[in-house]
Amino acid sequence: MKKEMEKIVALCKRRGFIFQSSEIYGGLQGFWDYGPLGVELKRNVREAWWSDMITTHNELVAPEGAPKPFSMTGVETTIIMHPSVWKCSGHYDLFHDFMVDSKESKARYRVDHVSVAVAYASDSAPVACETYMADIGEEGLSKTKRKRLEKALAEYEKEQGLTPSETPQISVCNLMEYAKMMSEANIPATGKLEARCPETGGELTAPREFNLMFKTIIGALAGEEGTAFLRPETAQGMFVNFKNVVDSGRVKIPFGIAQIGKSFRNEITPRNYIFRSREFEQMEMEFFCHPDESFEWYKYWRDRRYNWYIKLGIATENLILRDHTQEELAHYSVGTADLEYAFPFMEENEYGELEGVAHRGDFDLRSHMEGKLVREGDQLVVEKNEQGQPKYKGSGKDLTYFDDQTRERFIPHVIEPAAGADRATLAFLCEAYYEDEQPDEKGEMQTRTVMRFHPRLAPVKVAVFPLIKKAGMPEVASSIYQRLKSAGIQAVYDQQGAIGRRYRRQDEIGTPFCLTVDGETEQDKCVTLRDRDTLEQVRIPIDDVVTEIQKRIYG
RNA sequence: GCGGGUGUAGCUCAGUGGUAGAGCACCACGUUGCCAACGUGGUUGUCGAGGGUUCAAAUCCCUUCACCCGCUCCA
Numbered sequence: 001m002k003k004e005m006e007k008i009v010a011l012c013k014r015r016g017f018i019f020q021s022s023e024i025y026g027g028l029q030g031f032w033d034y035g036p037l038g039v040e041l042k043r044n045v046r047e048a049w050w051s052d053m054i055t056t057h058n059e060l061v062a063p064e065g066a067p068k069p070f071s072m073t074g075v076e077t078t079i080i081m082h083p084s085v086w087k088c089s090g091h092y093d094l095f096h097d098f099m100v101d102s103k104e105s106k107a108r109y110r111v112d113h114v115s116v117a118v119a120y121a122s123d124s125a126p127v128a129c130e131t132y133m134a135d136i137g138e139e140g141l142s143k144t145k146r147k148r149l150e151k152a153l154a155e156y157e158k159e160q161g162l163t164p165s166e167t168p169q170i171s172v173c174n175l176m177e178y179a180k181m182m183s184e185a186n187i188p189a190t191g192k193l194e195a196r197c198p199e200t201g202g203e204l205t206a207p208r209e210f211n212l213m214f215k216t217i218i219g220a221l222a223g224e225e226g227t228a229f230l231r232p233e234t235a236q237g238m239f240v241n242f243k244n245v246v247d248s249g250r251v252k253i254p255f256g257i258a259q260i261g262k263s264f265r266n267e268i269t270p271r272n273y274i275f276r277s278r279e280f281e282q283m284e285m286e287f288f289c290h291p292d293e294s295f296e297w298y299k300y301w302r303d304r305r306y307n308w309y310i311k312l313g314i315a316t317e318n319l320i321l322r323d324h325t326q327e328e329l330a331h332y333s334v335g336t337a338d339l340e341y342a343f344p345f346m347e348e349n350e351y352g353e354l355e356g357v358a359h360r361g362d363f364d365l366r367s368h369m370e371g372k373l374v375r376e377g378d379q380l381v382v383e384k385n386e387q388g389q390p391k392y393k394g395s396g397k398d399l400t401y402f403d404d405q406t407r408e409r410f411i412p413h414v415i416e417p418a419a420g421a422d423r424a425t426l427a428f429l430c431e432a433y434y435e436d437e438q439p440d441e442k443g444e445m446q447t448r449t450v451m452r453f454h455p456r457l458a459p460v461k462v463a464v465f466p467l468i469k470k471a472g473m474p475e476v477a478s479s480i481y482q483r484l485k486s487a488g489i490q491a492v493y494d495q496q497g498a499i500g501r502r503y504r505r506q507d508e509i510g511t512p513f514c515l516t517v518d519g520e521t522e523q524d525k526c527v528t529l530r531d532r533d534t535l536e537q538v539r540i541p542i543d544d545v546v547t548e549i550q551k552r553i554y555g
Numbered sequence: 556g557c558g559g560g561u562g563u564a565g566c567u568c569a570g571u572g573g574u575a576g577a578g579c580a581c582c583a584c585g586u587u588g589c590c591a592a593c594g595u596g597g598u599u600g601u602c603g604a605g606g607g608u609u610c611a612a613a614u615c616c617c618u619u620c621a622c623c624c625g626c627u628c629c630a
Contacts, residue, residue: 006623010566010567013565013566014565014566014580020621020622023621025604025620025621026603026604026619026620026621027603027620027621027622028620028621029620029621029622099556099627099628101556101557101627109627110627110628212628212629232630233630263630265629265630267628267629267630268556268627268628268629269556269626269627269628269629270629271623271629275630276628276629276630280630282630338630352630353629353630354630355630356630418630420630423630438590438591446590446591446592448590448591465589467588467589468587468588496582497591498587498588498589498590498591498592499588499589499590499591500589500590500591501590501591501592502590502591503589503590503591504590504591505591507590514589516589518588518589519588528589530589530590535590537589
């Protein structure tokens with residue numbers, strides 16, 4: 001890991017931001033706890049998001065840049081939902097990955113990433129196969145591999161006394177389809193028909209399943225019927241409650257439903273500190289609008305979400321808004337942009353995803369009406385099973401929306417800004433970390449570690465110190481501390497050690513303001529307010545302390 | 556899951572079979588009194604966990620867990 005990231009991780013542990021889960025038992029991979037300061041920081045991140053989305057939103061006027069006024073509302077839905085939700089959403093099928101390992105090189109491949117070219121003889125029996133990486137495309141089948149196939153064909157046809165076909169019959173499928181095809185045709189995949197490692201030609205393991213959704217069981221008796229999943233995203237909670245919210249909430253399209261909550265994914269390799277963990281928190285919002293206006297809203301939310309991070313202190317050079325290419329787009333999406341941050345653990349010019357803003361069309365509501373959808377050309381149609389029935393049946397409920405002004409009935413389109421609360425918290429931690437040089441009392445330059453959190457996000461807003469531990473200063477300081485606490489401001493009191501040391505302690509946890517009671521306080525009823533970033537000191541009356549701090553935090 | 560590295564005090568680390576250490580941190584007292592490490596004294600460890608070899612293990616062996624790097628995967 002990069003040096004700077006190591007320092008951030010060490011500071012987070014030392015000062016009580018983030019701990020490994022179950023650490024006394026050796027820890028648990030992919031799970032993290034927030035400590036006394038971390039919990040405050042993350043609460044502030046959530047609060048900034050919820051406040052922006054819901055609390056301070058005024059549905060009577062269009063915010064700057066918005067096409068028109070709109071309503072915003074929240075929900076909190078369960079982590080375990082009806083299994084059909086995940087079947088119709090596509091997660092059930094999509095989150096089962098089959099993988100093979102190369103026994104020699106130890107490389108692992110997703111079965112659908114490996115292409116298999118199968119040569120068929122003129123009696124249409126499969127004779128030999130060669131593998132190559134699917135992403136290389138047609139050229140992946142090198143001249144050597146093609147020659148080998150042709151040679152195997154010629155030998156077979158000669159042995160069987162067949163007339164060789166003019167052009168050798170070679171068809172391509174992926175490793176999964178190949179394994180399935182061979183087992184259905186009851187042909188042992190051995191010898192020349194054995195699919196081998198596309199890169200080394202070594203032996204491969206059989207396809208093995210990796211399930212990315214956490215399974216659990218409902219009810220005390222274990223059984224297939226009771227199998228349920230921990231949600232891999234919070235979004236489905238909003239979709240399945242769309243009708244409830246419309247019917248009860250007096251909201252009219254366009255409007256959004258927001259939710260903050262835990263999600264779970266059984267990541268194969270959780271890594272990069274809390275960036276990819278198995279239990280994580282999402283801040284998601286589903287915005288329902290008329291199809292004709294959807295692209296305008298998509299652009300609006302993309303820009304608005306970008307600005308949210310900037311306003312909370314992320315530097316513009318560390319945050320990028322990247323539109324997905326056509327190939328990257330998920331099956332449901334007609335447009336997606338990622339908000340990505342230059343995390344210190346990434347390479348130069350590489351970014352890690354903080355949030356995806358996706359135009360999901362009518363995919364979600366339609367899936368929950370009709371059943372799991374699949375792309376067919378440029379259409380989404382209900383996926384069918386062998387009997388021609390829907391593979392996974394939808395709810396059958398009418399999730400269309402009736403606009404009583406225009407007398408139009410339609411399935412709303414959805415714009416989804418989906419942010420990771422832990423990732424945002426990590427980005428704010430990384431962005432805040434800073435080392436500068438400040439003179440000590442002898443005038444020598446010393447390295448100062450300072451977390452330059454936006455005051456709204458800082459876990460502690462203000463620290464109160466008596467300059468010295470006597471002459472009545474602790475009493476005055478503790479009464480100021482009490483005032484701040486009573487006003488609901490996150491504050492700490494510290495009388496331990498030299499004043500400079502106390503300032504540095506607060507710098508390291510990112511406290512934006514320090515108040516110091518000194519010898520003159522008794523006469524002038526004022527204290528010194530010291531700013532974390534500029535180190536400027538101003539004297540303010542004790543009676544103004546609460547309002548001054550509030551003004552500096554919330555502007 | 557695979558390969559390589561790492562794991563000793565709150566932190567950074569020393570300690571290659573023989574009484575667990577240093578610096579910083581932390582606590583107390585004193586001193587100073589608006590930008591950290593001045594004096595005196597003090598606290599701190601199942602040496603990641605479990606098992607084995609040995610008279611004796613932080614040290615050698617086995618198993619296991621976690622972290623880091625690479626592959627793989629991914630929001």
